[in-house]
Amino acid sequence: MPLSIDFANLHTILATLYDDMQPLCKDMMDVGKGLAGLGALFYVAVRVWQSMARAEPIDVYPLLRPFAIGICILLFPTLVLGTLNTVLSPIVQGTHKMLEGQTLDMEQYRAQKEELEREAMLRNPETAYLVSDEEFDRQLDELGWSTIDTASRLGMYVEVGMYNLEKKIRDAFSSLLELIFAAASLLIDTVRTFFLVVLSILGPVAFAFSVWDGFQSTLGQWFTRYISVYLWLPVSDLFSTLLAKLQVLMLQNDILELQNNPDYSIDNSNSVYIIFMLIGIIGYFTVPTVAGWIIQAGGMGGYGRNVNQMAGRAGGMAGSVAGAAAGNVVGRAGKLLK
Numbered sequence: 001m002p003l004s005i006d007f008a009n010l011h012t013i014l015a016t017l018y019d020d021m022q023p024l025c026k027d028m029m030d031v032g033k034g035l036a037g038l039g040a041l042f043y044v045a046v047r048v049w050q051s052m053a054r055a056e057p058i059d060v061y062p063l064l065r066p067f068a069i070g071i072c073i074l075l076f077p078t079l080v081l082g083t084l085n086t087v088l089s090p091i092v093q094g095t096h097k098m099l100e101g102q103t104l105d106m107e108q109y110r111a112q113k114e115e116l117e118r119e120a121m122l123r124n125p126e127t128a129y130l131v132s133d134e135e136f137d138r139q140l141d142e143l144g145w146s147t148i149d150t151a152s153r154l155g156m157y158v159e160v161g162m163y164n165l166e167k168k169i170r171d172a173f174s175s176l177l178e179l180i181f182a183a184a185s186l187l188i189d190t191v192r193t194f195f196l197v198v199l200s201i202l203g204p205v206a207f208a209f210s211v212w213d214g215f216q217s218t219l220g221q222w223f224t225r226y227i228s229v230y231l232w233l234p235v236s237d238l239f240s241t242l243l244a245k246l247q248v249l250m251l252q253n254d255i256l257e258l259q260n261n262p263d264y265s266i267d268n269s270n271s272v273y274i275i276f277m278l279i280g281i282i283g284y285f286t287v288p289t290v291a292g293w294i295i296q297a298g299g300m301g302g303y304g305r306n307v308n309q310m311a312g313r314a315g316g317m318a319g320s321v322a323g324a325a326a327g328n329v330v331g332r333a334g335k336l337l338k
Helices: 007-053 061-074 076-123 125-131 133-142 147-201 203-209 217-230 232-260 267-294 301-337
Strands: none
Touching: 007 061, 007 076, 007 147, 007 203, 061 076, 061 203, 076 203, 076 217, 076 232, 147 203, 147 217, 147 232, 147 267, 203 217, 217 232, 217 267, 232 267
């Protein structure tokens, strides 16, 4: 059962939202200019007074700092945000191309595997009628109407019904995991967009505060946090690429076994696929931590703790869903056998 939600379009909407919200930082530029101007006045006055009180020559170079920050505030959308996004966007584009390539290969191999699985069942007379209506009708026509043949007819109907039920439940459960997997990626991208919008809109104010004594570290923290949050999407795409490559390797192995091993059971492969989907759902919540390894951004430890707690809840929920679905399959199969 394919997903009915276009998650790729939702990610595009988030990117468009960020671009549409960027002009709002201009509303904060006036506030930033006022704070920066007042801070520059005190900054220069204190240092000039200290030099005069000590009868020392005035060092002009350190006094240029507030004026440089003021220029950044005046040209914040283009000079600051434009430069950062231009430098960082190739990273996002590169990782996204990697993901698209692996996803395309995965879809091709998945279609090939499903076709080979159907062909393998058709070659076996004991399973051919489960996937082919023509074969089912043919075997029914060969049976007579004796007591044994009637029991065989009922057994065939029960087996076909049980097979279709198990397949529908398995497909529904896989679709549910894929939905949660895609939703986890969308959650990371949504929080990332929110953080970037806040940092962008209030960026001029942060720059203005960095002019004041005691707040100089604000400028460096703003840059590190912006870059760290911006890298969430490339790290998320790399994680998705890793999982897609893993699925491609699993599909290649299944295709090879189906082509060369007539006794190969595909059920084990489906179980491994579900396990890795659960791992992927939990793994998405480690993206902020991994991005923090690339650019160390302080002050985000509380969010990291919340992410870890959320990952634990997601893992417990996914495990509960897996157990419930497995129990449902076994229970319904048992009823049909009775």
